[in-house]
Amino acid sequence: MKYDFHEIIDRSENNSLKYDELDSMFGRKDLYSLWVADMDFKVAPAIQKALEDKVKEGIYGYTSRPDSYYGSMVNWYNRRYNWNIDKDLVLHSPSVVSSLSLMVQEFTKPGDKIIIQPPVYYPFSNVVKNHGRKLVLNPLKEVDGKYYMDYEDLEEKIDENTKLLILCNPHNPVGRVWTKEELEKLGNICIKKGVKIVSDEIHGDLTLWGRRYTPLGSISEEFRKNTITCLSTSKTFNLAGVQASFIVVPDKEDFEKLDRVMGLYDVSRNNCFSLVAVEAALTHGEEWLEELLVYLGENIEFLIDYCKNHMPKIVPNKPEGTYLVWLDCSNLNMTTKELDDFMINKAKVALDSGFWFGREGKKYMRINVACSRELIKMALDSMKRAYDQL
Structure with missing residues (x-):
């Protein structure tokens, strides 16, 4: 190696x-x-070199994102997963969890129901409960050590108060890389029932044994419109400490709503080191x-x-x-x-x-x-x- x-x-x-x-x-x-x-x-090494070059500049003020920053992300997902992302509908966020929290706040109201699929990354339940929303569990089914979505249970639990489903694709902790067919089944249920999907796809690059990650929003135009996707280099390239992720927002109105609240909390800018680390990772990693x-x-x-x-x-x-x-x-x-x-x-x-x-x-x-x-x-x-x- x-x-x-x-x-x-x-x-x-x-x-x-x-x-x-x-x-x-x-x-x-x-x-x-x-x-x-x-x-x-x-x-x-390319990330290390980019950070060292930034340190040598000696000036670490407020940052302005160049087109190449979002361009590196767009090119990565286009090249590797045939997913065409509109860079004008992508937001910076410090982390996927902060993104989830803001979306629960902005796209639901107290008392609304939000579905998760346990056993699943534990901040999912925290952001729902901490915002006073009702947590609905659609547990995965385990068969001979492998986990599957329970679509029948999902359809039964969705009602008129169900506003969001938070998906983990690939799934943490059970390690499933959901197939296109599995995602289509889930996506069609949510579209039919009027439930928006927020998809945490932070582990998408880390697929094994020839498995292929399918971005949910890449499957069809209908799915693109109904899915907000959270992405990051933090797991792929070990960059959690630089605090940078992306939110792919398909709807202009939703984009403007999130952009406004992120500006309100002053979390819409990269720090100067995340800017160069993320771009170097996606361009040279x-x-x-x-x-x-x-x-x-x-x-x-x-x-x-x-x-x-x-x-x-x-x-x-x-x-x-x-x-x-x-x-x-x-x-x-x-x-x-x-x-x-x-x-x-x-x-x-x-x-x-x-x-x-x-x-x-x-x-x-x-x-x-x-x-x-x-x-x-x-x-x-x-x-x-x-x-x-x-």
Whole structure:
């Protein structure tokens, strides 16, 4: 490989949430940190170079976005996914979660219903409940370790008060890369029932085993009009800390409404470093990404084989996308509290508790494999020592 993903990087002086907040999140610091979804890899050299050049300028004032900034995003999705995005209907946002919060605020009113599909990224439920909207659950169906949408349940739960569905495509944490046919079925139900879709597609570039990500808004003109899409380089290129994402808004009136409120909260400008990092990633980062996907696939295979051979009661799924693996721990016959205690205080690993993603995840854990394989092995060896004591 041209790029080195094997290196173990000491992030103890990195002001990293993933490492510095172990104590506050898990009650101890001496853990292998494989939880929150950022990578332990250095960014692509082209991104590093762009940031270094910006630092050398020595001036870090208010930014003005060049056409090439949105152009790099438009070209990326056109080239890789045959999705033609109108750059004049794209907004900057600090993060996907802040985008979701603003859209819940602007496109619904207190008491309106919003659907999510658990087990799913836990901020989805938070932004709904924190704005005083009614959360409606359309749980995924699990069949032999693979998850599917429950369309019959969805149709039954939509009524005249249902205004939004928040989709996760690809899905975090179960790793499904929804097929075009699955998305068409979902999209047609929502159009028929008058429900707008807000689609979090932040993991779209991280597909594995030949799976292909389909942007929901790219399927048809009807779908384009009914879908607001949240995109970012933060997962693909490990840029969460630069605070930059995109909102693709198909309707001019909706665009102006969001643009107004983002201006009101003064979150509509990039910082000077996110501007160059994002453009460099989308313009020059493709080769690095392709090698990353190979390494992530190998890490996932290593994890699956290790559990099968040494901890058979812990069963990882094989995700079609993302660098997050959903661990089925139901055969350990532990309560949620017991499972958390086992992982933290006995196995000495920091993982995301499946219960965070909804009650459907209470027998699961989510592990992040976007790190050196050696680090994964050390964490798994620590888990095995605890497992052998059961």
